[in-house]
Amino acid sequence: MDLRVAITGHVDHGKSTLIGRLLYDTGSLADGKAEEILASSERRGLAVEWSFAVDAAQEERDQAITIETTRVWMHYGGRRIVIIDTPGHREFIRNMMSGAADADAGILVIDALEGIADQTYRHAYLLRLLDVPEIIVAVNKIDAVLDAQERFAQISRDIRAVLETAGKPVRAIVPLSARDGDNVVNRSERTAWYSGPTLIEVLLALHPVAPAADRELRFEVADVYRFSDEERISVGNVVAGVIFPGDRVRIAPSGATTRVRAIKRWPDDPSPALAGQAVGLTFDDPVFIDRGDVVTHADSTPLPATSAFEGVFFWLSEGGPRVGETLSLKVGRAEVAVTVVGIDETIDLGILDKVAPDASARHSAFALRLRAARSVAAEADARCVLLRNGDVVGGGKLSNVEVADGRRSDNLVLAGHLISSEVRTHRNGYRGLVAWLTGLPGSGKSTIAMAVERELFARGYFVYVLDGDNVRAGLNRDLGFSRDERKENIRRVGEVAALFADAGAIVIAGTISPHAADRAAARAAAKPGAFHEIYVRASVETCAARDVKGHYARARAGELPDFTGVSAPYEEPEQPELLVDTNASSIEASVSAVVEYLIRVATAPEALLSYSI
Amino acid sequence: MLLDAAAVNGVTEDRREERPGLDSLDRLEAETITILREAYRASSKPCMLWSIGKDSTALLWMARKAFLGRVPFPMILLETFMELPEVYEFRDELIEQWQLDYFAQVCPPESEVDQTLPPATRAAARKTEGLRTMLREQKFDAVIVGIRRDEQAMRAKERVFSPRRIDGTWDVKEQPPEFWGYYTTSVPDGAHLRVHPLLSWTELDIWEYTLREKIPFVPLYLARNGKRYRSLGEKNITLPIDSNAATIEEIIEELRATRVPERAGRTMDHESEASFERLRAGGYM
Numbered sequence: 001m002d003l004r005v006a007i008t009g010h011v012d013h014g015k016s017t018l019i020g021r022l023l024y025d026t027g028s029l030a031d032g033k034a035e036e037i038l039a040s041s042e043r044r045g046l047a048v049e050w051s052f053a054v055d056a057a058q059e060e061r062d063q064a065i066t067i068e069t070t071r072v073w074m075h076y077g078g079r080r081i082v083i084i085d086t087p088g089h090r091e092f093i094r095n096m097m098s099g100a101a102d103a104d105a106g107i108l109v110i111d112a113l114e115g116i117a118d119q120t121y122r123h124a125y126l127l128r129l130l131d132v133p134e135i136i137v138a139v140n141k142i143d144a145v146l147d148a149q150e151r152f153a154q155i156s157r158d159i160r161a162v163l164e165t166a167g168k169p170v171r172a173i174v175p176l177s178a179r180d181g182d183n184v185v186n187r188s189e190r191t192a193w194y195s196g197p198t199l200i201e202v203l204l205a206l207h208p209v210a211p212a213a214d215r216e217l218r219f220e221v222a223d224v225y226r227f228s229d230e231e232r233i234s235v236g237n238v239v240a241g242v243i244f245p246g247d248r249v250r251i252a253p254s255g256a257t258t259r260v261r262a263i264k265r266w267p268d269d270p271s272p273a274l275a276g277q278a279v280g281l282t283f284d285d286p287v288f289i290d291r292g293d294v295v296t297h298a299d300s301t302p303l304p305a306t307s308a309f310e311g312v313f314f315w316l317s318e319g320g321p322r323v324g325e326t327l328s329l330k331v332g333r334a335e336v337a338v339t340v341v342g343i344d345e346t347i348d349l350g351i352l353d354k355v356a357p358d359a360s361a362r363h364s365a366f367a368l369r370l371r372a373a374r375s376v377a378a379e380a381d382a383r384c385v386l387l388r389n390g391d392v393v394g395g396g397k398l399s400n401v402e403v404a405d406g407r408r409s410d411n412l413v414l415a416g417h418l419i420s421s422e423v424r425t426h427r428n429g430y431r432g433l434v435a436w437l438t439g440l441p442g443s444g445k446s447t448i449a450m451a452v453e454r455e456l457f458a459r460g461y462f463v464y465v466l467d468g469d470n471v472r473a474g475l476n477r478d479l480g481f482s483r484d485e486r487k488e489n490i491r492r493v494g495e496v497a498a499l500f501a502d503a504g505a506i507v508i509a510g511t512i513s514p515h516a517a518d519r520a521a522a523r524a525a526a527k528p529g530a531f532h533e534i535y536v537r538a539s540v541e542t543c544a545a546r547d548v549k550g551h552y553a554r555a556r557a558g559e560l561p562d563f564t565g566v567s568a569p570y571e572e573p574e575q576p577e578l579l580v581d582t583n584a585s586s587i588e589a590s591v592s593a594v595v596e597y598l599i600r601v602a603t604a605p606e607a608l609l610s611y612s613i
Numbered sequence: 614m615l616l617d618a619a620a621v622n623g624v625t626e627d628r629r630e631e632r633p634g635l636d637s638l639d640r641l642e643a644e645t646i647t648i649l650r651e652a653y654r655a656s657s658k659p660c661m662l663w664s665i666g667k668d669s670t671a672l673l674w675m676a677r678k679a680f681l682g683r684v685p686f687p688m689i690l691l692e693t694f695m696e697l698p699e700v701y702e703f704r705d706e707l708i709e710q711w712q713l714d715y716f717a718q719v720c721p722p723e724s725e726v727d728q729t730l731p732p733a734t735r736a737a738a739r740k741t742e743g744l745r746t747m748l749r750e751q752k753f754d755a756v757i758v759g760i761r762r763d764e765q766a767m768r769a770k771e772r773v774f775s776p777r778r779i780d781g782t783w784d785v786k787e788q789p790p791e792f793w794g795y796y797t798t799s800v801p802d803g804a805h806l807r808v809h810p811l812l813s814w815t816e817l818d819i820w821e822y823t824l825r826e827k828i829p830f831v832p833l834y835l836a837r838n839g840k841r842y843r844s845l846g847e848k849n850i851t852l853p854i855d856s857n858a859a860t861i862e863e864i865i866e867e868l869r870a871t872r873v874p875e876r877a878g879r880t881m882d883h884e885s886e887a888s889f890e891r892l893r894a895g896g897y898m
Contacts, residue, residue, distance in 0.1 A: 001637045030874040040886055056766030057785050058887050068770040068785050071762050073815060080815075094790040098772070101792030130792075211635065222647070223654045227683065235650055235679075237643070266682040276635045278646040280681060291654070316790050330795055383793045390799035392790045 001208045004082045006100035009109035010119035011088035014140040016066050018178035019083050020050020025185035026076040054085040067092055069099030077204055088119050090363055094316045104208045105134035112145045116158050128168045129314055135170050136202055142175040149193040172202045211276030217241030219295035220332045233264050233280040234289050244272045248298035251289055252377030253305030257298045258285040292334030294377040305375040312367050313396035320361025321368055324520035331384035334376040339524035342369035342517055371524035424504040430602035432501035434526050437510040439536035440565045441551055442543030444582040445510040451591040452508055461506050466497055468511035481562050487518050494522025501530050514570040535576035538583050540565045638822050641814055648773055648810040649679040655798035656755030663688040665704050666845040667830050669759035671819050672811055674828045691740040692717035695847035703831045718747040731884035733850040734892055741897045745781050755806045758898045763815045764875055767890050775807040776800045781896030816875050817868045824861045835859050844876050852878040
């Protein structure tokens with residue numbers, strides 16, 4: 001396999017020029033290409049612009065920038081090396097990622113005059129996050145600085161410090177001039193003080209990482225074909241290990257075990273399937289298997305099946321992740337809806353500092369906590385992507401997949417219901433759901449909840465109110481009102497509500513739930529689309545004036561610490577599914593708005609067709 | 614070719630010792646099969662363009678591997694009636710032998726394409742128009758195309774999965790991120806995906822693979838009387854090159870030594886600096 005080398009670095013530090021020079025000096029430019037580059041440069045009034053070897057688009061040539069990543073082949077010393085050009089402008093960072101992510105090595109180009117710049121930091125961090133195995137630093141334009149040796153030593157120290165911060169050792173640092181060809185392929189006499197390897201010598205010493213045939217088996221199922229009645233063939237990729245016909249295997253996340261009957265290829269070839277191959281498998285037992293499942297050997301440690309993940313994701317979209325939003329997570333061949341339940345850290349890749357969460361999302365990385373609607377087989381360090389409406393918005397690595405959901409047991413095996421949610425929905429004629437009423441104390445949540453319950457009950461719905469105070473009297477009687485206890489209170493109400501909804505009920509959960517993150521966690525506990533946040537809005541003044549329980553008076557007298565609206569904050573929902581304003585409208589009007597809304601979403605055609613994904 | 618030493622080292626069980634590692638062609642083949650399966654899974658009505666040349670025929674061979682002997686989508690020739698006679702002969706034989714689901718999409722005459730394009734580019738653009746008509750009429754949501762990055766500098770900027778607008782045009786600046794084998798597989802209604810399973814292959818790889826797998830090919834690629842076609846296009850805009858390579862082995866030897874680009878004989882590439890970019894932006898393969 002060809003070694004793939006990505007050229008990265010700050011804009012105008014000479015990435016494309018270095019590629020042009022590499023191609024020219026190794027004799028890899030096709031006949032006529034050099035002439036074409038000369039002519040095209042001349043037409044634009046430029047000296048020889050070697051970057052035109054890769055910057056083929058008219059706009060790239062006219063503006064002298066790289067917009068889209070390109071791959072070209074270089075031939076030298078009996079080796080073939082794929083050179084991946086990547087853009088340096090921060091606007092084109094997703095193109096940089098697309099180019100660099102699959103590379104075996106990354107060359108970080110630094111202008112000797114300018115030194116380490118914004119995109120140098122960002123690309124250094126990205127190379128680590130992308131898991132590019134080797135990093136080489138090219139200190140370019142070395143001919144243009146006065147005391148080259150000292151400048152080189154200084155940049156070497158600086159970049160080593162940056163990359164060490166990012167936890168990445170450097171394979172080599174080479175002083176060179178891409179424009180003149182010093183130390184690229186030919187050793188330069190102008191840098192007599194440098195005794196290390198030329199760039200091409202460094203590249204020739206590297207080899208691509210081979211698929212891991214000597215590790216534990218991982219077969220990722222991509223699809224199941226049934227071309228004839230007699231057999232179902234699970235096709236997919238052996239990403240690690242070796243699989244033989246007759247091997248006993250386990251399928252994750254279901255945990256079912258069976259035996260491999262045959263390895264399917266065309267033309268027929270029964271030989272074992274090795275890491276790196278794409279094959280089909282048939283099994284002895286009629287096990288249920290689907291895209292996203294992972295096959296391992298039955299005698300090896302079972303893969304964790306988890307629905308809670310943590311990971312650091314670089315962000316490729318203008319809109320950053322929001323607590324409570326539902327995204328799609330692709331890991332291996334599995335795809336699952338996940339809710340963002342927490343953003344633990346926002347990292348600006350430019351300065352490699354942890355900053356406030358309002359930094360521009362597109363050029364940042366985020367440490368996220370995610371909760372999935374169902375379990376998938378995933379391992380720590382798995383590379384994965386996040387999608388929003390079908391577009392990739394983030395990429396990163398999972399960490400902590402086993403304990404991230406707070407379960408005390410790592411070995412829970414969730415029992416599968418024989419009656420699916422779809423069947424319940426079909427028989428009831430409506431889907432179960434959670435109506436999550438949030439708002440200040442005294443905003444009218446309990447009053448509305450009880451009236452809605454009576455109305456829906458009268459219309460024949462299976463409906464139940466989970467009232468905050470009522471739940472605190474029983475299930476949650478061990479909890480007080482500290483931040484952690486409030487959080488746990490909401491978590492339990494959310495989990496119970498989700499179970500009720502799964503059983504087919506319309507659950508009306510009325511709690512203050514002042515924190516957006518807690519509400520997001522409650523949303524994540526429910527099946528996708530089953531959670532409906534209803535904001536019961538009233539001003540603090542209105543609520544205090546009502547003060548049915550006398551709490552506001554006591555809070556204002558300082559008797560109730562952490563009383564929401566007085567001595568503790570309330571985070572208003574940003575995008576509730578429904579808003580009822582009890583300042584502006586009567587309780588009756590609010591009740592009928594909620595009733596109407598709930599009936600509409602519970603009986604919507606799409607709710608009846610597909611309950612869960 | 615690199616032999617993966619690591620693939621054979623470190624495995625202790627006896628039965629596993631004799632196993633050879635995957636070579637470069639094996640890994641390229643696995644990548645292509647994976648992409649074909651992803652495309653088939655992601656789309657509800659896929660098709661594959663078959664120019665009957667060496668690349669799309671090798672791709673067709675790998676489609677048979679991906680789907681275990683059958684090809685579960687139609688093979689389509691964008692028909693200008695300007696292919697060389699040997700190409701049509703070869704096509705008819707292969708359809709018969711391999712039992713292919715094939716149809717020819719007739720392309721409109723040159724008078725109906727963008728008249729501001731240079732002449733040979735204009736001739737090539739007929740295929741763009743034919744493709745557009747086909748997409749409009751048959752509503753394919755994935756079109757599998759056997760282009761390679763090493764053929765041409767604008768093709769080198771392609772994604773494996775390239776979502777196209779309703780009119781099929783390509784905006785090189787607005788491509789989705791694509792990495793770690795995660796592809797953008799969703800497109801709006803009426804739009805389609807271009808799928809490019811051969812981007813990582815070179816011309817040399819294709820010939821080595823054709824030789825290894827004994828894949829049939831149009832004999833025009835082999836030299837007769839000191840000339841052969843290195844890249845097969847329509848007869849009005851394609852020229853043979855000087856060559857004495859009369860077998861695949863000799864072609865491979867020739868390619869290892871040459872620095873002449875593959876598409877030197879395709880006149881449409883060379884009419885102006887931007888001609889191929891304009892073709893591609895309009896939706897050409």
